[in-house]
Amino acid sequence: MLLELFITLLLIHSQVLGDTSSSEEDENVSNEHEDDHKKSSSHSDHWDYHNQRSWLSAFTDCGGKSQSPIDIVTREVTYDPRLPAIKLDGYDLSGHPELTLQNNGHTLQLQLPNTMRIVKGFDQVYLAAQLHFHWGNTEVPGSEHTIDNVHFPAEIHVVHYNSKYASIKEAASKPDGLAVLGAFIGIGLHENENYEKILSVIKDVSTEESDTKITSFNVRHLLPDSLEKFYRYTGSLTTPPCYQSVNWTMFNDTITVSRKQLAALEETLKAGHNQRLSQNFRTPQNLYGRQVLASFLTSHTANAGGSSETNTFSRTRATGTQDGLTRGDILAIAFGVLFALTLLFFSMYAYRQRQKHSKSNPDSRQNVIYKPATKEDV
Ligand SMILES: [Zn+2]
Incomplete structure (x- = not known):
């Protein structure tokens, strides 16, 4: 007995x-997606967010040791007072030609002119190429980076390339090729009129590979009011081919949009076979000993979470899938x-x-x- x-x-x-040895991401993969993946496995450029582990087989960099996004552990970041302040130039596009807004099947993307630049903050000048967003759904907050394991509802990335290269295409795979400015998007009581310039026309790009023109505006207003406090680390593109070419800046201050505006981002776009384009965020990646610098005293960051409306909200929304024991x-x-x-x-x-x-x-x-x-x- x-x-x-x-x-x-x-x-x-x-x-x-x-x-338990199968991944959390795999649990969400339906047979339909597995079939899709098998059918399209001959196309190395095909990827989706359902099975992020499969990125590694077609894109070797995705398995590298300087990948993004990461979880920013506020108690472990290194305060570096020598980090130069970021200075932007040419971000006010008011009166400029219209901008192209696109649903590329993975995100909502706004093409930017390379007259928009980061003129101070790095060894070289970086020129803007595009900005885009990552989000979840009403149940799951969808920022890519996390602060102490907490996701925010959404995240904006403004992608720039090193001006010593002729184009973003040339720069994308170089170690000093890209600089991305990222910020967390939370929920506030009021509509964000700057985000409304994009979100008011989101319906026009609901289908994959569709685009529309929008009136130019001051793109600086899509970022937090203060760019003084930020985290800095070296990482990668968060989508295939995951080139390890990004000098990342994640701002400590957040942006807020209304609940209705966030819902528009989460619920309007479609991708592929008429599926909703949501939860387009990559799981935080291992640091592998990389250092995360902070431009401000970390004791502030340790207390900063939870005090504002945004952070409190994001904490209550956090599902806990990324942290602790499953x-x-x-x-x-x-x-x-x-x-x-x-x-x-x-x-x-x-x-x-x-x-x-x-x-x-x-x-x-x-x-x-x-x-x-x-x-x-x-
Ligand atoms: Zn991104």
């Missing part, structure tokens, strides 16, 4: 471990402990029986484990 219990536990244990982990640990205890108990029992039996019948030791079980166990 004890032996049966032992074998049963062993089987359950191995099953649980087997289940249900599978807890089950695996529980069964592991049970397994160890059973093994210990079984060993002690076997030892005791062997000793008892060797005293009474030293010639039949090979039967020692099984014989007493039929005699004495109840």
Whole structure:
């Protein structure tokens, strides 16, 4: 009976471990998506957010050691007072030609003229190319970077390339090629009139590969009021081909949009086979010893979360899928402990029986484990 219990536990244990070894992302992949992936596996440029682990097979950089996004652990960042302040130039496009807004199947993207520049903050001048967004849905907050494991509802990335290269295409794979300015988007009580310049026409690009023209405006207003406090680290594109070419700046101050505006971002766009384009964020990647610098004292950042309306909201929305132990982990640990205890108990029992039996019948030791079980166990 004890032996049966032992074998049963062993089987359950191995099953649980087997289940938890599959990724969290895989759990969300339906058969339909798996089929899609198999069908299109010949196209190396095809990828989606459902199975992010599959990016590695077609895009080797995605498995590198300087990947983005990351979780920013505020207590572990290094305050660097020498980080130069960021100075932007040419961001006010009021009166300029119209801008192209596009649904490219992965995000909502606004093309930017390279007259928009980061003129101070880096060794070289960086020229703007495009900005885009990452978001979740009403249940899941969808920023890519996290602060102390907490996701914000959405995130904006303004992508720039090093002016020493002729184009973003040329710069994209170079170690000093790109500089991305990122900011967290939370929910506020009021409509954000600057974001409304984009979101009011989002319906016009609801289908994949569609685009529309929008009136130019001051793009600076899409970023937080203050750009003084930021985190800095070296990382990558957060989408394939995941080139490790991005000098990342994540601002500490956040932007707010109304709940209705966030819903427009989360619910309007479609991708592929008429599926909703949402949850277009990559899971935070391992730091592998990289240093995250802060332009401000970290004691401030440790207290900054949770105090504002935005942060409180994002914390309550956080689903906890990215942090702590998953249900599978807890089950695996529980069964592991049970397994160890059973093994210990079984060993002690076997030892005791062997000793008892060797005293009474030293010639039949090979039967020692099984014989007493039929005699004495109840
Ligand atoms: Zn991005």
